[in-house]
Amino acid sequence: MSEIYTLIEHRQGEIRDISFELLSCGRKLAEKTNSNLTALILGHNTENLVGKIKSQAHRILVIDSEVFKDYNSESYQLALSDIIKKANPFITLMGHTAFGMDLCPALATQLEIPFTTDCLDIDVVDNKITVTRQVYDGKLNAKIAVRDNPSYLFTVRAGCFLAEESDLKTEIANIDTSVTEPDYRKFVEYIETPAGDVDITKSDVVIGIGRGIKEQENLAMVEEFADAIGGVVACSRPIVDADWLPKDRQVGSSGKTIKPKLYIAVGISGAFQHVSGMKGAETIIAINKDPNAPIFNEADYGIADDLFKVVPVLKEKVMELK
């Protein structure tokens, strides 16, 4: 029977959400291809981690060693290349995350197996694989055919598969390893973003500003609106890149994940890295002059107009109604 492998991602002792999504995706693929699903955990003191994903796969393969406590693509690659070469699973999945992006291309290249990244969906028909990806700033999707091979490696975008319960009978196996951290790439430490004066995860109303704001001086206009509606100002990544707001105001995959009652995206295009941080908001509003901006796919209400015209009036209207 063929095998689907999913690599479990964890950090600082916690399994990351993407891992549960990958398990969902893996189960779907396993069902479709009549395969077994194996979850791979590389870590240290893994009992806790294993417990969290039990019943989610047919088998959990555990490689427990001090060296895997923190992710390091090079030591992971040393271990995984061995395992995959031996087992030759049909498909190996990992998240399209800082972890998967760093590991997948190198591992697949070493193993000389076809791979692709940032898959929204993976379809298998008669052992032929097509994946769906997003291109051109999220404005289009692409169906991609993958070269024929007995084994594949893919990274899957967060948020594309729903984490679901399951009650598979799970067999647990351990593999020993002699891998040590190579001298050419050493993990030193994690560094946290220093916390600022505002915690955007705690506010019911968050106004997110993006590159459409054009320059730092215009922040004042949004701050005034935020004051009027009783919310806080957060932002997309380019605003942090430009040093207009501190890192702890950034919403998205490399920033914060927020779940406010109301999120208002102002001049934000809606890249998935941003959306993944705010799609849990109860009500989402988008103000963007481009009616085809992907953000409108996420919004409940949209205004396709110039933010500089809308926001000041909106402030006035809100003040009137308050």
Added chain:
Amino acid sequence: MDIIVCIKRVPQTAEADVTIDYTGKEIEKDRLSFDMNESDSYALEEAVLLKEKFGGEITVISLGHQDTEDTLRIALAKGADNAIRIKAEDFDELDGYKTAQIIKASISDLNFDLIFTGCIATDDAYSQVGVTLAELLDIPHASLVIFIDTSEKRAHVHRELEGGLMEHLDISLPALCTIQTGINEPRYASLIAIRRAAKKEIKVLGKEEIKDENILLNTQIEELFIPPKTKEVEFLTGSPGESAGKLANIFKEKGLI
């Protein structure tokens, strides 16, 4: 310190109308403007900053069509010393893997301490070329790098993870870093630098020069399509006054104000 920077010329689509062409596999490009990929411009700037500190030479390399030479020249004006264009017209369809193999073959006789690429190209969004290239060259890599402090032999780098967390690594050179936006502030080229760069020669490599016979394509585009709507947005129309008024009423109804 010698540095190779891989750059790509990409259409600027964030604020433009993107339409699919008659083949169904490509977009209409004639109305779009093109520029250096965003994270590549940070990669180039980082290389220039290191060159200013340590000396050495920067070589920029791009697999692209003729007009890519314009982008390479801008890179020369911003501080690169040499530029290489690999003729995309010689290589049919590309993906990240194939691109990395071709780049590997074309830099085989170059000396380098570091290779920088952008962490993602905004057109095909693969995030593959850098890490693949490192593996093909058998050198260590770090992706999504937002800080570099390097000596001649080793580099301390910070990788950006999720949720605002960073990972501090210590890697040996030669190494490859894929550079994330925000690591620095890319400069504009001055006119004098442009004038000097305009005269510089760009080395052009074609299929004949790249001797690797076994270059493989992993993936092929079958079709492009408009993403299905996941959620039906309700557009509030009218003048800014009208649409804003409607929105304020919605806030009120929902008890948000």
Added chain:
Amino acid sequence: MNFELTNDQKMLQSEVRKFAENELAPLAPEIDISGEFPKESIKKLAELGLLGIFIPEKYGGSEFDFVSLAIAIEEISRACASTGVIVAVNNSLCGYPILQFGTEKQKQKYLPLLSSGEKIGAIGITEPNAGSDVASLESTAVLDGDHYILNGAKRFITNGTEAGIFIVFAYTNKELKHKGISAFIVDRDTPGFSLGNHENLMGIRATGNCELIFEDCKIPKENLLGEEGQGFYICMNTLDVSRIDIGAQAVGISQAALDEAVKYSKERVAFGKPICKFEMIQNMLAEMATQIHAARMLVYYSAWCKDAGIKRFSKEAAMAKYYAANIAVDVTRKAVQIFGGYGYSKDYTVERLYRDAKILELYEGTSEIQKVVIASELLR
């Protein structure tokens, strides 16, 4: 014949466009309202070498040609017409006459200051009672030992409030009519030189436009530009070059208006369809695009004449400036028309562009004066 830009022109175009879009366009609406001179932008433009575009490198300039000058002014003006003319004046109306007519000492002293933006340049021709008719100017400069004593007033001087270096025209000998006019390089801190009223303009509002007042202003003898009596010639020769700039500014403003109009016409719906589907709208867009293209060609051609070393291109420069100014007013008017009522609102860029465009028909020789120049060349 070759219509293609050279490598360095193409690069200059793409880099200046990017700079203008990112750094200048966002400020344009704000400084239009406040009238505040964009000091920070000018500093950045100086760093890039845009304040000494054709000035030789040995004087701190970028040593590009005049076609490049036109390209740069077009791109800057497309984002911000005020900034466009500030740069144009610094380059062509102050830098150029010094480069062309200055002594080696004057060039070494003043051109690096202008190219680096350390001092901004301005030019004072116009007076309260002398505009189109330059020869009727009333300012006088009388030689007294080592100094000329300058008396008079200048009006409508672009960059006036910010400039450190002024080219000023005055009579050294009234009897000789226009052959008695001389040109001077006047430092801002010269005793007897002060600024008058700040103009409250209809468009290009952030250009530091003001009056200059000279009361027994003592100008060192060595600041005479060219020879005594050469002033009128210097003035006309300089205007030939600066008309390239103003033509380019017109093309930039027009292009911005067309870009806005095309976008809006696709978005605005009336009678159940986007207004761009109406033939009368298409008619306007087609005319605008053609007018802009023709103007750009005239501007490039006059710049090319200068680059090719053609001595007399007054007619070509006047044609470029006249035509480009004329179509800029028409193109921006059409853009406002396409926007309907919204085009008349300060909320939309085309309102500013329409106001900005009007100056093109007035300064550096009104349209009537351009036609006088063209006709007199024909009838020579």
